[in-house]
Amino acid sequence: MSTTRVARQSLAALLVGWLTIGGALANERWVILGGDIAETIAALGADIEVVARDDTVLHPPEMAALPSVGYLRQLSAESVLSVAPDRVLAAGHSGPKEVLEQLEAVGVTVDVIEAPADLSSIAEKVRTVAQHTQLQQEGDVLAASLSATLERLAALPPLPGTRAMFILHHSGLTPRVAGNDTAAHTALEAVGIDNAFGNMAGYQSVAAEALAKEAPTLVIMSQRGLDALGGENALWQLPGMRLTPAGREQRLIVIDDQALLGFGPRTPDQLFTLRQNIEALLGTEQVSR
Amino acid sequence: MITSASHDRYRPLLPLSRTARVLSGLTLALLIAIGWGSASGALGVSPWALINGSADELSVQVWWQLRLPRLLLGVAVGAMLAGSGAAMQGLFRNPLADPTLLGLASGARLFVALWIVLFQGSAAGSLYGQFAAGFLGALSVCLVVFGIAKRQGGGSAAVMSLLLAGLAINTLAGAGGGVLAFIASDEQLRQLSLWGMGTLTNALWRTTAIALALIAVALWLLIRSARELDLLQLGESTAHAAGLDATRLKRRVVVATSLGVGLCVALTGVIGFLGLLVPHCLRLWLGPGHRLLLPASMLGGALLLVVADTLARTLGAPAEIPVGLLTSLLGGPYFLYLLMRRNRAC
Numbered sequence: 001m002s003t004t005r006v007a008r009q010s011l012a013a014l015l016v017g018w019l020t021i022g023g024a025l026a027n028e029r030w031v032i033l034g035g036d037i038a039e040t041i042a043a044l045g046a047d048i049e050v051v052a053r054d055d056t057v058l059h060p061p062e063m064a065a066l067p068s069v070g071y072l073r074q075l076s077a078e079s080v081l082s083v084a085p086d087r088v089l090a091a092g093h094s095g096p097k098e099v100l101e102q103l104e105a106v107g108v109t110v111d112v113i114e115a116p117a118d119l120s121s122i123a124e125k126v127r128t129v130a131q132h133t134q135l136q137q138e139g140d141v142l143a144a145s146l147s148a149t150l151e152r153l154a155a156l157p158p159l160p161g162t163r164a165m166f167i168l169h170h171s172g173l174t175p176r177v178a179g180n181d182t183a184a185h186t187a188l189e190a191v192g193i194d195n196a197f198g199n200m201a202g203y204q205s206v207a208a209e210a211l212a213k214e215a216p217t218l219v220i221m222s223q224r225g226l227d228a229l230g231g232e233n234a235l236w237q238l239p240g241m242r243l244t245p246a247g248r249e250q251r252l253i254v255i256d257d258q259a260l261l262g263f264g265p266r267t268p269d270q271l272f273t274l275r276q277n278i279e280a281l282l283g284t285e286q287v288s289r
Numbered sequence: 290m291i292t293s294a295s296h297d298r299y300r301p302l303l304p305l306s307r308t309a310r311v312l313s314g315l316t317l318a319l320l321i322a323i324g325w326g327s328a329s330g331a332l333g334v335s336p337w338a339l340i341n342g343s344a345d346e347l348s349v350q351v352w353w354q355l356r357l358p359r360l361l362l363g364v365a366v367g368a369m370l371a372g373s374g375a376a377m378q379g380l381f382r383n384p385l386a387d388p389t390l391l392g393l394a395s396g397a398r399l400f401v402a403l404w405i406v407l408f409q410g411s412a413a414g415s416l417y418g419q420f421a422a423g424f425l426g427a428l429s430v431c432l433v434v435f436g437i438a439k440r441q442g443g444g445s446a447a448v449m450s451l452l453l454a455g456l457a458i459n460t461l462a463g464a465g466g467g468v469l470a471f472i473a474s475d476e477q478l479r480q481l482s483l484w485g486m487g488t489l490t491n492a493l494w495r496t497t498a499i500a501l502a503l504i505a506v507a508l509w510l511l512i513r514s515a516r517e518l519d520l521l522q523l524g525e526s527t528a529h530a531a532g533l534d535a536t537r538l539k540r541r542v543v544v545a546t547s548l549g550v551g552l553c554v555a556l557t558g559v560i561g562f563l564g565l566l567v568p569h570c571l572r573l574w575l576g577p578g579h580r581l582l583l584p585a586s587m588l589g590g591a592l593l594l595v596v597a598d599t600l601a602r603t604l605g606a607p608a609e610i611p612v613g614l615l616t617s618l619l620g621g622p623y624f625l626y627l628l629m630r631r632n633r634a635c
Contacts, residue, residue, distance in 0.1 A: 070608055076331075076490050076608070076609045077355050077490075078330050078331035078332055078351070078355060078602065078609075079331055079608065079609070081331065081332050081347075081351060081355075082331040082332055084347070096490070096491055098490075098491040098492075098493050098496075099490065099491070101493060102354060102355055102493065105350070105354040105355075105493075106347065106350040106351055106354050106355065107346070107347070107350055181474075
């Protein structure tokens with residue numbers, strides 16, 4: 001058997017394989033569950049037909065414009081099936097698990113991407129999504145660049161004496177402050193500032209006196225949270241806020257919570273932006289004194 | 290002609306006893322409801338296409354993997370909740386007794402929540418553990434409520450203290466649930482919130498099969514108690530004179546009810562008011578005899594839950610309304626109406 005013949009045969013086999021796989025992916029209807037997964041698909045530029053998403057997918061706009069099959073954590077099998085999907089790519093906290101099991105029983109391919117909610121898992125998540133969309137190379141490149149950004153961030157000197165509080169607010173609820181074991185806490189640590197409420201676990205409502213005691217020097221909130229609260233003035237009117245350095249100086253940083261806290265491909269850049277904003281805020285402060 | 294017509298009105302259409310007619314009527318209605326439920330949903334699945342084999346693969350799979358286990362679970366849970374409501378009302382000789390009102394369901398719910406928070410992730414945190422937790426929760430509440438009822442004897446004082454005990458247990462369980470939600474991890478909180486309002490959405494074949502088997506045992510224990518429950522209505526001393534072993538009867542009804550309700554809560558959460566509403570309506574229609582009331586309540590409960598769940602799946606499709614919300618919206622006003630009517634009678 002000549003070498004050329006082997007080469008020609010393997011080339012043909014490769015071509016056939018590529019065509020079938022490429023064709024299969026192109027013909028499949030995907031449902032994406034989880035904002036971070038959707039952002040990763042977009043960042044990879046995956047050429048797949050996404051027909052629906054869940055409520056947590058808010059970015060990119062083209063994906064957010066697709067019909068929603070409900071809230072990620074309270075899915076129903078028939079809602080997902082109503083868009084006739086072939087494949088479901090789901091974030092690890094999608095559920096209930098029974099619903100994913102039901103989807104598989106009906107013959108839908110369900111891939112769950114388990115990733116712990118921390119920064120180090122972002123690159124791994126990108127590689128896994130890339131594998132499912134057959135873009136391993138693009139995935140490796142993106143993962144490497146994200147890791148590099150995070151490493152540069154980690155190399156920055158900490159900002160001593162800066163104590164931030166992150167306020168989570170949804171309309172209708174009392175504002176809650178992020179303690180440890182939250183995405184916001186991880187983000188604060190990553191940019192080199194202290195979480196003023198780092199000794200408390202989870203998101204909690206805190207008393208006015210606790211605000212005075214922990215004395216945060218700045219407040220971090222998302223635009224959505226600020227809108228739900230009724231604007232910046234309403235924030236400074238919260239009980240106890242005037243007793244904090246942040247409240248007295250009205251130091252507020254507004255962030256894109258989806259990008260910063262979603263632990264998707266946009267997160268490393270957002271962390272950098274947050275760090276720059278904090279430096280700018282504190283820097284002007286020092287100049288004016 | 291006129292005489293014979295008015296005479297005919299009192300003659301049954303079919304030569305069947307009243308019991309047989311009522312039960313077969315309810316069974317027929319249940320079968321129709323199941324047919325309707327199996328044809329409706331976010332996805333259109335034509336029952337005719339299923340029967341003549343022209344349905345596509347997806348429709349068949351959806352029907353077999355999603356609809357059928359869910360419908361069967363609805364039948365079992367509905368029958369269990371309404372049947373245990375009827376049995377408890379007979380046992381307490383009190384038309385307001387019901388698994389949710391007396392706190393049985395919230396006791397089961399609290400224990401399941403405890404189970405999730407303490408053991409989730411471990412081997413013990415399996416589905417069977419969840420069943421056992423639900424059973425123990427319902428059983429312990431049952432025993433507390435029963436102790437109070439026993440101490441108070443009969444009469445209106447007992448009715449009042451039963452309702453107050455149920456209120457206290459519901460409040461306590463609510464507070465306990467709050468404490469658990471406070472200390473639970475994010476993952477556990479998510480799982481806890483699934484018990485917020487009852488839903489049949491998690492029906493899988495493997496859970497439904499277990500539920501069907503255990504609930505069948507519980508229902509059989511209740512049906513077997515029908516004659517004795519009738520005797521008990523005469524008052525405990527008269528019933529004793531007639532040869533009734535009241536302690537054994539109580540034990541059997543309490544165990545069957547706790548087993549069934551605990552299981553239902555572990556699988557579907559709290560589906561409110563089914564146990565109160567269905568036996569009440571049927572007692573007004575059929576009279577108080579348990580030999581008819583118990584099986585009729587089971588069929589009626591199954592019928593109501595299958596209908597309510599089908600509405601829950603279709604009214605807001607593709608989203609699902611928690612079915613517990615629908616039954617409570619139906620049951621709440623009816624309960625208020627009952628209370629108002631009772632006051633007028635006093």
